[in-house]
Amino acid sequence: MALADVPAILILGGIAAYIVFAGADFGAGLWYLLAGPGPRGRPIRDFTYHAMAAVWEANHVWLIFVLVVTWTAYPVAFGSIMSTLAVPLFIAAVGIIMRGTAYALRSGAPPDRETEGVTGFVFGASSVLTPFALGAAIGGIASGRVPVGNAKGDLITSWLNPTSIVIGAIAVATSGYLAAVYLAGDATRERELELARAFRVRALAMGVVSGALAVVGLIVLRSDARALFDKLTSGAGLVAVLVSALAGVVTLALVWAARYEPARGSAALAVAAIIAGWGLAQRPDILPGLTVHEAAAGHSTLVALLISIAAGLVILVPSLVLLFGMVLRGRFDEGASTVAEQPAPRGTPSRPLAGLAIALLLVGAALTFLAEGVLLAIGVVLLGGFVVTGVVELLRPEAFD
Amino acid sequence: MLHALAAPVWAAALSPVEQQHLLQARQMQALSFAVHIPLVCFGIAFPSMVMLVESFYVRTGDELYRTLAKRWSKVMMALFAVGVVTGTILSFEMGLLWPNFMATFGGVFGLAFGLEGFSFFLEAIFIAIYVYSWDRVSSRVHLLCGVPVVLAGFTGSLFVISVNAWMNHPGGFRIDRAGEVTHVEPWKALFGNPHLWPELTHMYLAGFIVAGFVVASAYAWGWLKGRRGRYERIALAVPLTIAALASPVQLLVGDWIARRITEDQPTKLAAMEGLGPTTRGPAIHILGWYENGEVKYGIRIPEGLSLLARHRLNATIRGLQAVASRDRPPVNVVRVAFQTMVGIGTLLALLSVLHLVTWFRRRRFVESRLFFWGVVAAGPMSLVALIAGWVTTEVGRQPWVVYGVMRTAAAVTGAGGIPVGYATLVVVYIALAFAVAWILLRLARRPLDVAAAPPPILESHGTR
Ligand code: HDD
Ligand code: HEM
Numbered sequence A: 001m002a003l004a005d006v007p008a009i010l011i012l013g014g015i016a017a018y019i020v021f022a023g024a025d026f027g028a029g030l031w032y033l034l035a036g037p038g039p040r041g042r043p044i045r046d047f048t049y050h051a052m053a054a055v056w057e058a059n060h061v062w063l064i065f066v067l068v069v070t071w072t073a074y075p076v077a078f079g080s081i082m083s084t085l086a087v088p089l090f091i092a093a094v095g096i097i098m099r100g101t102a103y104a105l106r107s108g109a110p111p112d113r114e115t116e117g118v119t120g121f122v123f124g125a126s127s128v129l130t131p132f133a134l135g136a137a138i139g140g141i142a143s144g145r146v147p148v149g150n151a152k153g154d155l156i157t158s159w160l161n162p163t164s165i166v167i168g169a170i171a172v173a174t175s176g177y178l179a180a181v182y183l184a185g186d187a188t189r190e191r192e193l194e195l196a197r198a199f200r201v202r203a204l205a206m207g208v209v210s211g212a213l214a215v216v217g218l219i220v221l222r223s224d225a226r227a228l229f230d231k232l233t234s235g236a237g238l239v240a241v242l243v244s245a246l247a248g249v250v251t252l253a254l255v256w257a258a259r260y261e262p263a264r265g266s267a268a269l270a271v272a273a274i275i276a277g278w279g280l281a282q283r284p285d286i287l288p289g290l291t292v293h294e295a296a297a298g299h300s301t302l303v304a305l306l307i308s309i310a311a312g313l314v315i316l317v318p319s320l321v322l323l324f325g326m327v328l329r330g331r332f333d334e335g336a337s338t339v340a341e342q343p344a345p346r347g348t349p350s351r352p353l354a355g356l357a358i359a360l361l362l363v364g365a366a367l368t369f370l371a372e373g374v375l376l377a378i379g380v381v382l383l384g385g386f387v388v389t390g391v392v393e394l395l396r397p398e399a400f401d
Numbered sequence B: 001m002l003h004a005l006a007a008p009v010w011a012a013a014l015s016p017v018e019q020q021h022l023l024q025a026r027q028m029q030a031l032s033f034a035v036h037i038p039l040v041c042f043g044i045a046f047p048s049m050v051m052l053v054e055s056f057y058v059r060t061g062d063e064l065y066r067t068l069a070k071r072w073s074k075v076m077m078a079l080f081a082v083g084v085v086t087g088t089i090l091s092f093e094m095g096l097l098w099p100n101f102m103a104t105f106g107g108v109f110g111l112a113f114g115l116e117g118f119s120f121f122l123e124a125i126f127i128a129i130y131v132y133s134w135d136r137v138s139s140r141v142h143l144l145c146g147v148p149v150v151l152a153g154f155t156g157s158l159f160v161i162s163v164n165a166w167m168n169h170p171g172g173f174r175i176d177r178a179g180e181v182t183h184v185e186p187w188k189a190l191f192g193n194p195h196l197w198p199e200l201t202h203m204y205l206a207g208f209i210v211a212g213f214v215v216a217s218a219y220a221w222g223w224l225k226g227r228r229g230r231y232e233r234i235a236l237a238v239p240l241t242i243a244a245l246a247s248p249v250q251l252l253v254g255d256w257i258a259r260r261i262t263e264d265q266p267t268k269l270a271a272m273e274g275l276g277p278t279t280r281g282p283a284i285h286i287l288g289w290y291e292n293g294e295v296k297y298g299i300r301i302p303e304g305l306s307l308l309a310r311h312r313l314n315a316t317i318r319g320l321q322a323v324a325s326r327d328r329p330p331v332n333v334v335r336v337a338f339q340t341m342v343g344i345g346t347l348l349a350l351l352s353v354l355h356l357v358t359w360f361r362r363r364r365f366v367e368s369r370l371f372f373w374g375v376v377a378a379g380p381m382s383l384v385a386l387i388a389g390w391v392t393t394e395v396g397r398q399p400w401v402v403y404g405v406m407r408t409a410a411a412v413t414g415a416g417g418i419p420v421g422y423a424t425l426v427v428v429y430i431a432l433a434f435a436v437a438w439i440l441l442r443l444a445r446r447p448l449d450v451a452a453a454p455p456p457i458l459e460s461h462g463t464r
């Protein structure tokens, strides 16, 4: 494995993380849509919405991660993909906006009858549209329909073709499946047994649908993307497919037994394995006639990127663990224990800072205006100091007594 | 073999295409920025304002502060969600509209966006923890959870602006005779760029100015309508004072950028000032219109440009005519945008000084309805200044997407359907604007629920 391969692995990892985390948020939108607008669907709607509230933005960033690593590490491939697959990617982007907005609308104000119908529909419909479009785009890449070049591929058939359609459908179904599994787990934790049962049924149904679609997918690949099919059914690709299938079956069994926590893990494994299989099957090409090595940016760029990602992960992983730890331990749930603390008023020693602030302003302004180089930089820092001391001086609680 | 020897073959990037809808592509990009950037200002500045108010609660135990901080945090979360999705559109558009720019230079500046990605992660994670853990953790821990949000707002600006600064003053790579990008030094390209620091400072301050005045604007309106309880007084004083402290500083930082532009992008400076021929000791014109190499109908200040750009008399400033006319930006767009920003910036600074002096001396607002009307206007005006500033930067760089290296026309996609995409986005953004307005109104109308609220506040709210 060469340096040029590492970003590709990270990208595949990012895609898997995006499906496992954000996919479930899209799936939640699917269940929201299917619950219908009436009062009967209300518990499901409220619960799906509430379950994703704290995490969807963080989950969404995995997509940004995939985009930026691709464009930094494999710029030519990125340019080719984005220009040929412009249509589905634009649809996905619009879907993301609509979903985010509908979400914000709901958080801005609890729904009432006039708004629930429209926002709920937008929210649900975009939750289906976006994974489909992204899956269709992946289908275009995987079936070799994206040539190297500025919009060199067909704008329509690159993503409306048998492989794309089936992968798009699998993306929607998988999202719904993941969501139902997680939601069943959340509902159990919150002792919403009625809801837990409802989501369990949905998880089982969607699990079967996903499995069936996966089989259909293989059949379609066989006629539509033979090269990919061959690699997925032999050697390392086959191992990945089998692992994924096995993990899928285990997940179903766990859901059947209402063991949702381990089911989360095996569901994630099923997704990761199939993404790995895709990567293995495409090797060594990223696009037809363009290998990963040829597509890679220069050495210094790759090194810089990998250093940044490593450093970023050191901060990111504990933060994600903290967030999901809080979510899974139910810290954000309604009726979670609250801390009833009343901070003791402290007599704040109010030292007047006005003189300092004015001095910072005058010296900072003179340096910024007149100096160059280091002195100018000091001037700017002093001006920053002026703003901060100004805030401390002018905005004290005493001013509002 | 560590690095891909074959890379240069492809680094010649994609072949440029004839795109009949280049103008729409540019407008689509501009529209998306114009939507994203105001939201970003709230991502930069709102968390610190909310935390400042919460820190008052921690210091005094007065529930009113907490109520205010909590209500603001709801607004912050809603705006953040919209910022996230509009930012995502931008990320897509980089590739959808400008694939050749990405294909050619992604390896040079992409790193910044990689780092940016981690900022977004942190911001999204901690903003969620902050907003959803009110009452669930002690208020000190809660306050601590806000710190990464503020830091990520800063690093987020740093990384994105490093890309923009690089586009304006590119470096850290070479182009060989075959037109291929070689010798890429990403760290140097992004962070060794003298244009980065003034641009970053200016944008970061703009975040506080915009978020501060926009929030203040809403409460000033309420003030004029008679909502003048203690709650409203805090909610007006905090954003107003912060914006007022930042505004005068912004003038100085603006001067700093202008000096850098004089060095690095003389054509842009000439467009900003409407300077046709290269001139010794050029004058500056306020208002007016650029035509045939000079500014007509403007108020002329002799030696003004020389003083502003070089801080001395009789300096030689390069004019537009130093480059071929196909290499010049649309002068009047840039010039009007620049004058708009500077004009508004000056007015805001005056308003700010008025407030700062009065507040410092008496801890009261200026007692005049006119002042409050001024604050009401300052919100929208600061937004106009923000967009005008970006128009100056971006349109002033045209026809280049990477100054002096790649033309915007060479960066554009070859895909069809840009007008369809553009029209779709317009509709989506209009819907978005309505949605945001609706959310903010709903949030504002929610009744206050202060546990231990003193009676006057309840009264002032009862009158609605
Ligand atoms: C609230 C917003 C605001 C205010 C009051 C000002 N600016 Fe500004 N300005 C911006 C917001 C802004 C901006 C939108 O943030 C820009 C666009 C790019 C950037 O970094 O900042 C900008 C860009 C920008 C540029 C071009 C930078 C480039 O092309 O790279 C110059 C020369 C100035 N500004 C100068 C000024 C001066 C002299 C001001 C004082 C009167 C001023 N600005 C007030
Ligand atoms: C960090 C990066 C960037 C920032 C902050 C930025 C900011 C902006 C803003 C605010 C505007 C439009 C203002 C308006 O007209 O309302 C704009 C316009 C534009 N931007 Fe950028 N931009 C960035 C990167 C890019 C990139 C990557 C490209 C494309 C390759 C680009 C190309 C353009 C074009 C073509 C316009 C339209 C100019 C015109 O109308 O003549 N910018 N940009």
Ligand code: HEM
Binding pocket: A057, A060, A061, A064, B036, B037, B039, B040, B042, B043, B044, B079, B080, B082, B083, B084, B085, B086, B087, B088, B089, B090, B091, B094, B120, B121, B123, B124, B152, B153, B156, B157, B158, B160, B161, B203
């Ligand atoms: C080429 C230009 C830009 C791109 C591609 C871009 C991309 C993005 C993306 C993808 C997000 C969503 C992050 C998330 O999911 O949490 C975002 C949000 C954000 N962007 Fe931009 N952005 C651009 C311009 C800017 C500019 C000019 C700034 C300001 C300095 C900025 C600062 C931020 C900040 C602070 C956020 C956090 C979200 C918020 O608080 O609204 N971005 N941007």
